[in-house]
Amino acid sequence: MKNGGSKHRNELIGKTVTTICGAIVIVIVVAIVVFITYKGLSTFLVNKISPFEFLFSSSWDPELPPTDGGPKVGAFVFIYGSLLISSIALLFSVPLSAGTAIFISEIAPKWGQAVLQPVIELFVGIPSVVYGWVGLNVIVPFIRNIFGGYGMSVLAGSIVLSIMMFPTITSVMVDSLKALPPYLNEASYSLGATRWQTIWKILLPAAMPGMLTGIILGLARGLGEALAVQMVIGNMPGKIPSSILDPAHTMTSIITMDMGNTVMGTLPNNALWSIAFLLLLISFIFILIIRHIGKRRVY
Numbered sequence: 494m495k496n497g498g499s500k501h502r503n504e505l506i507g508k509t510v511t512t513i514c515g516a517i518v519i520v521i522v523v524a525i526v527v528f529i530t531y532k533g534l535s536t537f538l539v540n541k542i543s544p545f546e547f548l549f550s551s552s553w554d555p556e557l558p559p560t561d562g563g564p565k566v567g568a569f570v571f572i573y574g575s576l577l578i579s580s581i582a583l584l585f586s587v588p589l590s591a592g593t594a595i596f597i598s599e600i601a602p603k604w605g606q607a608v609l610q611p612v613i614e615l616f617v618g619i620p621s622v623v624y625g626w627v628g629l630n631v632i633v634p635f636i637r638n639i640f641g642g643y644g645m646s647v648l649a650g651s652i653v654l655s656i657m658m659f660p661t662i663t664s665v666m667v668d669s670l671k672a673l674p675p676y677l678n679e680a681s682y683s684l685g686a687t688r689w690q691t692i693w694k695i696l697l698p699a700a701m702p703g704m705l706t707g708i709i710l711g712l713a714r715g716l717g718e719a720l721a722v723q724m725v726i727g728n729m730p731g732k733i734p735s736s737i738l739d740p741a742h743t744m745t746s747i748i749t750m751d752m753g754n755t756v757m758g759t760l761p762n763n764a765l766w767s768i769a770f771l772l773l774l775i776s777f778i779f780i781l782i783i784r785h786i787g788k789r790r791v792y
Contacts, residue, residue, distance in 0.1 A: 526773065529766065529769055529770050529773050530770060530773075532763065532766035532767075532769075532770070533763075533766045533767045533769060533770020533771070533773070534767075534770070535758075535763040535766065535767075536566065536760070536763040536764050536766070536767040537767070539763065540760045540763055540764075542566055542760075542764075546566070546567055547566055547567065547568055547764075547767060548568065548569065548572070549567070549569050550565065550566075550567025550568075550569055551567050551569045551570045551733060552565035552567045553565060553566065553567055553568065553570060553571075553747075555760050555761035555764045556760075556761055564760050564761075566760065566764040566767075568744070568747075568764070568767070568768055568771070569733075570732065570733055570742055571742050571743055571744045571746075571747050571768060572744060572771070573733055573734075574647075574726070574733075574734065574741040574742045574743045574744075575716055575743040575744045575745070576716075577647060577734065577741065578647055578650045578651050578654060578715070578722065578726065578741060578743060579654065579712055579715035579716050581647065581648070581651035581655075581737065582650075582651045582652075582654035582655040582658055582715050583655075583658070583708065583711065583712060583715070585651060585652065585655035586654075586655040586656075586658040586659050586662055586711060587662065587708055587711075589655075589659060590658075590659055590662035590663040590666055590707070590711075591666060591704070593609075593613065593659075593663050594663050594666035594667045594669075594670055594704075595670070595692060595697075596609075597609055597610055597613075597663075597667050598667050598670035598671050599670065599688070599692055599696065600688075610664075610667060613659075613660050613663050613664065614660060614664055615660075616656075616657075616659065616660035617660045617661065617664075621657070621718065621719070621720045621721040622720055622721065622724075624653055624656060624657055624721040625653065625720055625721035625722070625723070625724035625725060626724070627653075628649060628650075628652070628653035628721065628724065628725040629724050629725055632644075632649050632652050632653060632725065633645055633649050633725055636648055636649055636738070640738055641738075642738050642739075643727060643740065645725055645726060645727035645740055646725075646726065646727060646734075646737060646738045646739055646740055646741070647726065647734050647736075647737040647738070647739060647740075647741045648737040648738060649725040649726065650722045650725050650726040650741065650743075651737070653721050653722060653725055654715045654718060654721070654722055657714065657715070657718060657721060658711035658712075658714055658715055659711075661707065661710055661711045661714050662707045662708055662710070662711040663707075664707070665703065665704070665706055665707025665710060666700070666703070666704045666707045668703065669700040669702075669703025669704050669706070669707065670696060670700045670703075670704075672700075672703065673696060673699050673700055677691075677695050677696060677699060678691060678695075678696070680695075681694075681695045702786045702787065705786050706783050706786055706787060709779050709782055709783055709786070710779075710783070712779070713775075713776060713779045716744070716745075716772065716775060717745060717772065717776075718745060719743075719745035719746060719748070719749045720749065722743060722745070722746060723743070723745070723746040723749060723750070726740060726741045726742070726743065726746065727739075727740025727741065728740065728741075728742050728746055728750065729741065729742060744768045744771065744772055745772070747765065747768065748765050748768055748769060751765055752765050
């Protein structure tokens with residue numbers, strides 16, 4: 494009886510502690526969402542800026558006096574820059590990640606898996622400023638010497654971002670391929686299929702929901718990255734890049750560069766919070782897409 498009472502008490506304490514921790518996390522998340530939503534909507538509700546102008550205008554000068562045409566808070570340049578750089582980074586990163594994931598899970602010997610996968614996961618722990626510094630001293634001069642121009646460009650930001658996306662996408666893809674039941678391989682080989690036919694026709698379609706989840710997580714990482722990309726893209730506001738060799742600006746870079754120079758409650762400050770609110774909405778969309786994809790299984 495005494496041991497039973499002690500066990501019951503320990504279970505009650507553990508349940509209470511975990512419940513409190515879960516409640517604290519929920520409160521923090523709700524508080525962050527409410528705060529960013531309140532600040533983000535102030536641009537439209539308090540400052541009376543049109544959402545259409547905010548999303549589709551490329552004029553950004555929130556401190557412009559009314560005598561010169563009034564403040565301009567068109568964020569299209571930053572939205573376009575973020576989507577462009579992240580999309581090109583995916584074009585670089587996804588094929589490399591998929592090939593690496595296939596090699597680790599289906600081709601590499603055991604010792605190769607034991608070495609390669611930890612090395613890839615090590616990339617996640619490298620600080621963003623290191624990626625940015627390497628891009629600034631290696632990638633930017635390389636682009637400048639080969640293609641001309643300043644070197645700080647959409648292409649430089651995309652290359653740096655693709656390297657940062659690579660470990661996230663690869664790790665999720667590897668886990669998706671390793672989670673497949675063994676009978677898929679066995680059934681395919683028993684019918685006379687080659688290794689490549691098995692991978693291409695059987696394993697990749699079966700693991701596709703998980704692999705798409707990795708791609709979306711990588712895209713979310715790209716859209717939310719600030720420092721590394723900011724260091725190599727040139728940060729030229731008010732100009733939509735016409736090629737991948739032109740400088741650009743992103744939503745995260747304008748927030749990090751200007752937030753410390755604005756006064757809380759003013760239009761310039763509220764406009765930056767509106768960009769942060771837009772990033773929050775994009776994150777919610779990604780979460781819904783991931784949950785939808787996660788429900789799809791073909792085996």
